Amino acid sequence: MTGFDIEFTKHPNEYNALIPAYLGDTLYDLYVRSRLIAEHGGMNVNKLHSAAIRFVRAKGQSDAAQFLEDKLTDEELAAYKRGRNTKTYTIPKNAEVGDYHRATGFESLLGWLYMQGRTERLEELMTLAYNYICEDK
Numbered sequence: 001m002t003g004f005d006i007e008f009t010k011h012p013n014e015y016n017a018l019i020p021a022y023l024g025d026t027l028y029d030l031y032v033r034s035r036l037i038a039e040h041g042g043m044n045v046n047k048l049h050s051a052a053i054r055f056v057r058a059k060g061q062s063d064a065a066q067f068l069e070d071k072l073t074d075e076e077l078a079a080y081k082r083g084r085n086t087k088t089y090t091i092p093k094n095a096e097v098g099d100y101h102r103a104t105g106f107e108s109l110l111g112w113l114y115m116q117g118r119t120e121r122l123e124e125l126m127t128l129a130y131n132y133i134c135e136d137k
Contacts, residue, residue: 012079012115017086020079020111021104028110029056031126055133058095061103063136064129068106071128076109076121083108 012020032055036048043051054060065080072080084105091100106129113122 008115012112013082017083017108018088018104020115021083021086021108022111023114024083024107024110024112025056027114027122028061028107028126028129031123032056032130035130055130058092058099058103060133061106061129062099064132065102065106065109067132068125068128071125072109076113079112080105080109083112 029052032052033048036043036051040048040051055064065084069077069080082105084101086104086108088100088104091097095103110122110126113119113125
């Protein structure tokens with residue numbers, strides 16, 4: 001994964017857990033879209049977008065989070081749970097509450113890793129999540 005060489009002034013745990021989730025959402029979306037283009041570059045944009053939804057919607061991220069849970073270090077699991085348990089004020093109409101909370105935890109974990117510059121581990125987890133969703137047809 002290509003980094004942007006940005007240094008954050010605080011440790012990710014010093015922010016509200018939704019801040020790393022905000023980044024993690026975008027990081028995973030970019031990763032998924034990049035993989036889809038690399039693998040199916042001849043597909044038109046509408047089909048690429050439809051394919052991406054399966055990965056980035058709350059249900060897909062929730063499934064990925066459950067798959068990854070036993071592969072996380074204690075510190076990563078704590079970051080995931082911190083995001084998962086953070087109070088959110090809105091839930092998308094197409095998502096179950098539990099799926100949405102697990103998805104937020106997943107995004108928070110990804111952002112937490114990114115904010116620490118742990119891009120190799122970030123890419124490893126996104127790859128595992130992506131491949132898991134691909135297999136779950």
